[in-house]
Amino acid sequence: MSANWGKNIELSIFGESHGKAVGINIGNLPAGIKLDSEKIKREMSRRAPGKDRMSTARKEPDEPIILSGILDGVTTGAPLCAIIQNSDRHSKDYSILKTHMRPGHSDYPAFVKYGGFNDVRGGGHFSGRLTAPLVFAGAVAKQILAQKGIRVISHIKSVHGVCDESFGPQISNETVNALLGMRYPVLNGDILPLMQAEIEKARENLDSVGGKIECAVLGIDAGCGEPFFRSCESVLSSILFSVPAVKGVEFGDGFDLADMCGSEANDCYYYDGDAVKAHTNHNGGILGGITNGMPLTFTVAIKPTPSISKEQNTVDIEKKENTTLEIKGRHDPCIVFRALPVIEAAAALAILDIVRADI
Amino acid sequence: MSANWGKNIELSIFGESHGKAVGINIGNLPAGIKLDSEKIKREMSRRAPGKDRMSTARKEPDEPIILSGILDGVTTGAPLCAIIQNSDRHSKDYSILKTHMRPGHSDYPAFVKYGGFNDVRGGGHFSGRLTAPLVFAGAVAKQILAQKGIRVISHIKSVHGVCDESFGPQISNETVNALLGMRYPVLNGDILPLMQAEIEKARENLDSVGGKIECAVLGIDAGCGEPFFRSCESVLSSILFSVPAVKGVEFGDGFDLADMCGSEANDCYYYDGDAVKAHTNHNGGILGGITNGMPLTFTVAIKPTPSISKEQNTVDIEKKENTTLEIKGRHDPCIVFRALPVIEAAAALAILDIVRADI
Amino acid sequence: MSANWGKNIELSIFGESHGKAVGINIGNLPAGIKLDSEKIKREMSRRAPGKDRMSTARKEPDEPIILSGILDGVTTGAPLCAIIQNSDRHSKDYSILKTHMRPGHSDYPAFVKYGGFNDVRGGGHFSGRLTAPLVFAGAVAKQILAQKGIRVISHIKSVHGVCDESFGPQISNETVNALLGMRYPVLNGDILPLMQAEIEKARENLDSVGGKIECAVLGIDAGCGEPFFRSCESVLSSILFSVPAVKGVEFGDGFDLADMCGSEANDCYYYDGDAVKAHTNHNGGILGGITNGMPLTFTVAIKPTPSISKEQNTVDIEKKENTTLEIKGRHDPCIVFRALPVIEAAAALAILDIVRADI
Amino acid sequence: MSANWGKNIELSIFGESHGKAVGINIGNLPAGIKLDSEKIKREMSRRAPGKDRMSTARKEPDEPIILSGILDGVTTGAPLCAIIQNSDRHSKDYSILKTHMRPGHSDYPAFVKYGGFNDVRGGGHFSGRLTAPLVFAGAVAKQILAQKGIRVISHIKSVHGVCDESFGPQISNETVNALLGMRYPVLNGDILPLMQAEIEKARENLDSVGGKIECAVLGIDAGCGEPFFRSCESVLSSILFSVPAVKGVEFGDGFDLADMCGSEANDCYYYDGDAVKAHTNHNGGILGGITNGMPLTFTVAIKPTPSISKEQNTVDIEKKENTTLEIKGRHDPCIVFRALPVIEAAAALAILDIVRADI
Numbered sequence A, B, C, D: 001m002s003a004n005w006g007k008n009i010e011l012s013i014f015g016e017s018h019g020k021a022v023g024i025n026i027g028n029l030p031a032g033i034k035l036d037s038e039k040i041k042r043e044m045s046r047r048a049p050g051k052d053r054m055s056t057a058r059k060e061p062d063e064p065i066i067l068s069g070i071l072d073g074v075t076t077g078a079p080l081c082a083i084i085q086n087s088d089r090h091s092k093d094y095s096i097l098k099t100h101m102r103p104g105h106s107d108y109p110a111f112v113k114y115g116g117f118n119d120v121r122g123g124g125h126f127s128g129r130l131t132a133p134l135v136f137a138g139a140v141a142k143q144i145l146a147q148k149g150i151r152v153i154s155h156i157k158s159v160h161g162v163c164d165e166s167f168g169p170q171i172s173n174e175t176v177n178a179l180l181g182m183r184y185p186v187l188n189g190d191i192l193p194l195m196q197a198e199i200e201k202a203r204e205n206l207d208s209v210g211g212k213i214e215c216a217v218l219g220i221d222a223g224c225g226e227p228f229f230r231s232c233e234s235v236l237s238s239i240l241f242s243v244p245a246v247k248g249v250e251f252g253d254g255f256d257l258a259d260m261c262g263s264e265a266n267d268c269y270y271y272d273g274d275a276v277k278a279h280t281n282h283n284g285g286i287l288g289g290i291t292n293g294m295p296l297t298f299t300v301a302i303k304p305t306p307s308i309s310k311e312q313n314t315v316d317i318e319k320k321e322n323t324t325l326e327i328k329g330r331h332d333p334c335i336v337f338r339a340l341p342v343i344e345a346a347a348a349l350a351i352l353d354i355v356r357a358d359i
Helices: A037-047 A107-114 A121-126 A128-146 A173-181 A191-204 A232-240 A254-259 A336-358 B037-047 B107-114 B121-126 B128-146 B173-181 B191-204 B232-240 B254-259 B336-358 C037-047 C107-114 C121-126 C128-146 C173-181 C189-204 C232-240 C254-259 C336-358 D037-047 D107-114 D121-126 D128-146 D173-181 D191-204 D232-240 D254-259 D336-358
Strands: A010-015 A021-027 A080-085 A151-159 A211-218 A246-251 A269-272 A275-278 A296-302 A312-316 A321-325 B010-015 B021-027 B080-085 B151-159 B211-218 B246-251 B269-272 B275-278 B296-302 B312-316 B321-325 C010-015 C021-027 C080-085 C151-159 C211-218 C246-251 C269-272 C275-278 C296-302 C312-316 C321-325 D010-015 D021-027 D080-085 D151-159 D211-218 D246-251 D269-272 D275-278 D296-302 D312-316 D321-325
Touching: A010 A128, A010 C010, A010 C021, A010 C080, A021 A128, A021 C010, A037 A128, A037 A336, A080 A128, A080 C010, A121 A128, A128 A151, A128 A336, A151 A173, A151 A191, A151 A336, A211 A336, A211 B254, A232 A246, A232 A296, A232 A336, A232 B232, A232 B246, A246 A254, A246 B232, A246 B254, A254 B211, A254 B246, A254 B296, A269 B321, A296 A336, A296 B254, A321 B269, B010 B128, B010 D010, B010 D021, B010 D080, B021 B128, B021 D010, B037 B128, B037 B336, B080 B128, B080 D010, B121 B128, B128 B151, B128 B336, B151 B173, B151 B191, B151 B336, B211 B336, B232 B246, B232 B296, B232 B336, B246 B254, B296 B336, C010 C128, C021 C128, C037 C128, C037 C336, C080 C128, C121 C128, C128 C151, C128 C336, C151 C173, C151 C189, C151 C336, C211 C336, C211 D254, C232 C246, C232 C296, C232 C336, C232 D232, C232 D246, C246 C254, C246 D232, C246 D254, C254 D211, C254 D246, C254 D296, C269 D321, C296 C336, C296 D254, C321 D269, D010 D128, D021 D128, D037 D128, D037 D336, D080 D128, D121 D128, D128 D151, D128 D336, D151 D173, D151 D191, D151 D336, D211 D336, D232 D246, D232 D296, D232 D336, D246 D254, D296 D336
Parallel strands: A269 B312, A312 B269, C269 D312, C312 D269
Antiparallel strands: A010 A021, A021 A080, A151 A211, A211 A296, A246 A296, A246 B246, A269 A275, A312 A321, B010 B021, B021 B080, B151 B211, B211 B296, B246 B296, B269 B275, B312 B321, C010 C021, C021 C080, C151 C211, C211 C296, C246 C296, C246 D246, C269 C275, C312 C321, D010 D021, D021 D080, D151 D211, D211 D296, D246 D296, D269 D275, D312 D321
16 A cells, blocks of 8 residues: 655655554655644544544544654654554454455455455554544644645535535635634534534434535635646645545536536636736636635535444355344444544645645 | 656656647556557547537647657557647737736636746647647557456536436446447437537537536456555546546545435445445445445536637736737637547546556 | 655655654555564664674664554555654753764754754764664565565675675575674675774774675566666665765676776676576676666665764854864764665665565 | 656656657756757767767767747746657668677566567667757756756766876866866866777777766755755766666765775865865765765766677577677777766756755
8 A cells, every 4th residue: 555645745644543553754844844732733633533422432532742853843854753542442353344344445445455464453544543644744734834824724515415605706814713713614603503413313323424525725826736737636636535535526616617608617807906816716716727816625525434333235255145234333423524624634735735845 | 847647657748739749758558568559549539629510620630649669569668658749830829818818727827837938829738739648648548458358438427517317336338339439428319419509509609618527447356546645536536637627526426425324325235146246336436445346437527618709807917907808719619528538548547557567 | 854765665764863763654565474573673683783892882772663554463555654762862962063063974964954953963864873764664675575585685895995705696595694694794704803903993093984885686587677767776776875874886896897898897698597697797687777687786885984083173153163073972983784784675675666566 | 667757857758769759858847947959959969979989870960859848948837848850760680689688788688578579679768879868858957057056067087997087175167167168078188098099999899998977066055955865866876877887876985985984084164254165075065965065076887888899698588599699880889978968967957856946
């Protein structure tokens, strides 16, 4: 399995759900950046499970231990490695996962690829737990970007079809500050209880639900990114699709653009003082792969978590026969809220990779 | 601008719309593969403009000249470089594009990024013409994949909201052969005239329309791809989003998965003889980033081409004032049909990059 | 600072001499390889200081802690990360290194590059201590290669001008086994005391001495490597020159080839049964960047360690004036013996990167 | 075969000796750089054969045709591709090279690797002819570097043991200008006739001779490069060893450092006004992988060209028997002079890759 991502920054990820630790090494960071460890912890806690009824039962302190690259709170320029120990390593029996392939999970393709040598406990390297080091790295990236005036924000766009509003072409400071202060960021506060009701219903049904997250990158100058293979869309999507459960990525109006006319979809420019702006932002701030100075916006689709407690049909690959599988115990009926800081982290890392040369 | 894509195969693209030639160099191809030049020409001609009313006015023979890497029709293992000369280099005056930024085009972000040194004639390196070498490379990739039993097919899923059917979980040989034989591949033949009507209407309105393309990769074994950063979704999306006009990529049911329950979205396995299969394919044949043996399916959103003949508001960056722009002459009201072979080519190249080690 | 190396395997290194730990993450290893932890420890101990008079005073157990990628002693295919804790973190005062640039060390260029934010304690990320994780990774690579019949061996070719013999075109099993059993591997045992005498003399003079290491890769098939940018020489040299203190790399007869005629330098082939062999091996088993089936041989030059206890002239960059520097305490008068397992490790990793696709 | 090199610039090379053309694509060049095509031609002509008795018989105009990336003599920022047509494609019979493996050439390892599908005519992709596009790319890199005050110079250090002097720690402008004006650059003009005599003797003997080239990079600031895997030595050596015939690379005093004491090898700093300098330059301007502001110097060993007209023993891989081979016709008895611009080009490209972010 490949561990690396990035051209101008270098991520190298490792760990399994029930191994000693998960972690990440980040190469090519700038030296001399003061990092606020409290902000990093806050990001980690947004992703961490076990906080309330909307998340999984697993409780992890998720305290990152920084092994290198920081001295007296300031980056040294050397690779920054952090690990998060797996304190809550259940002793429970995972042997059924060696034979009974969970539908919707990586069990079967991983079995084929790794010949049965992959660690199946808790999903092993495929576990959502691997997003913890990603959030750590994203928290570092966010702070570096903030020093250049770039911010990454997001909100829950939908849960099981219950939809929030969308970012418009202009995103006010009030909106930004409001979202940053919310534990469950939505643009329309009235919608949150309806989303939570969907999740509760799924929990009662031993089922799960998916959703969408809309993200915006603010303060990024026009002229970032490249045409073709290193387009902003390419760089962002390649890390966004690394996040388990992401099955769709669209920029600006995305799939809705397919139903539009050019005269609707083209964002017409005007001068706002000396600044070139557009009245609309259907293209999500990216044209020809390069930012145009408008907010860079995108939406991701998060599939319902495949871990459900309902009985499902599947195969036993040892006995080579059809069977059923029922996984007991509490499960997480909706990971969309916890996925939100992961998506922001991935976006921050992609943007840092794009603008790194200018820092 | 970065020119390169790929880890296990190495693409390096070059050229501008009105320069001497566009082309591509492909490194790390296997030696000893017999290539059928007629098949390559056929792919090129699917993308080439000028064939009928549904395409642009520009007429290019688009004959690739192979400079290296092939001897007596067989790959030598050395880098394969092909160029396509720009025979139809209009002498028309492009100077207005230096000052008047076309909405929806790369003009403005490219001006900022390259300080005005970029070639604006016909869009320069940002031109859709750069997809010609991509189709060439894809045609080579398709033939290499075919020798492993892997095929890439696609159909127009929608044009301006007029929708075709979708691939189901099983794709029959009849369907494959039918699609391969069609100039404008659709699953439901009745829909094609309605799509064409949308395009004609856009042409009359001096406007353009977008659409969607659904693509399937057949015959790919379970166990291809990797978790996280080299997930099949990551590798595919990074090249798909390189194609100008692509603004959304989703795998399997993609964004619709966000509205589902886990019990719907999970594709339950069963044994079909010795083969592990699933009755549904909501996940598009990929779980945990790795193929599960079902058809790998994805859909892309193509925005309406920004080149329209209607008058639009924009800015004059020389005079630093608001202005309007009206581009005379015929334009291409819908590039979705021509984009189809490009999307197939990008998919074939991504799949070759994923399975290269096994060839 | 970049952390990564490798195309087909992925190394990502981290750590500073006096930070919490040094370590390495290794991506894209094959799954299902049984690793012998005793062999890994043996390699680590060959590099570890503090064993005898021929090494530095620092005592580190250098016990690698494997965080991921191994389950029940077998590789899972997931990234393998190991760390080595820095137990012996001196509390001594390093503040003089902030101002007085040690000649021959990275102090001054690192100060310029990182604006003084780099960790100077014990050399920080520039420390030879970073070779410990490299030796760990090399020990893993050696075991994977051994399962393909490939072995990496080496001997001390010279210390301060006192020279051992060279590998000839054929390297017998007796030679291999003898070298593997020696703590200080030399081909001519009589030479070892003379080398040690040089080192003792340097120690008494508060000085240091350099030397050369010759390395051979045995059992590697003809046809490995590539022409040009991924030549065996390119891949090997890029990691060998990563090892601090290496200032020269030559393949086969290397610089001596510059003084030869073609008729001497060309290794003429003959059939030894079905096998193509050569009577000589001036080209070190590599032609056109690709192995020819003969032992792959190369030699590296190790400069004398710049840490000496003699007084030296240098600059004080704070006061911006000329000054002198005298570093008290014991130092390591010759690192050539300890560099030997590092060079073998680097070679093993390069070869694994070259042959990875075939495993 | 891999085609690519570079992290911050992107080279992609292609072509075979007797194919249509050789060429190179260069990605990630800065936009807005005015290039002097006469200077490019001059570099090309330094490498080109056929000029006098000291070179091969093949006559090629070696005129690069620029396909993209340059408009009105100025870089556009888009990938710059240039090809050089193979006008002099001999119709001679190369079939013996399919069976009789030339000693010292890539014939046998390439046959094994590519299963006999590689183009053997004139060495195919392994031909020294591939260095023509490298010289083109290097000529571009040199001009970009020159605008930052960085110059790359070199001289013939030895031919078949006849040695020129070495660069000292300071390289005067007189020396630089003198070398730039010489067709056969040497520091000590008296030595040139002796070198030429060696070459003539080799020609008469139907043999060839090797030599060494010393290169210096002037005007490069302290603080360029990185520790470990992206050390200046690693980046430079990886492209230098791509040049066919290079079998050794050393930095500063290189292998001679192995025979020194630390007190000799350490270059002691002093202030020359505000500038930190050293009286000696044994380390070739690189410490810890990073430049220290002294001239960056290195030497490469060029093996005698394996193409000789003497009869040699070898194998016939078709008949699987020992045989002899005698290649008729004129050959090039010494490629060291022609290799000099290639080494400079490789150095310029490596340095551009190292400093690209600062341009």
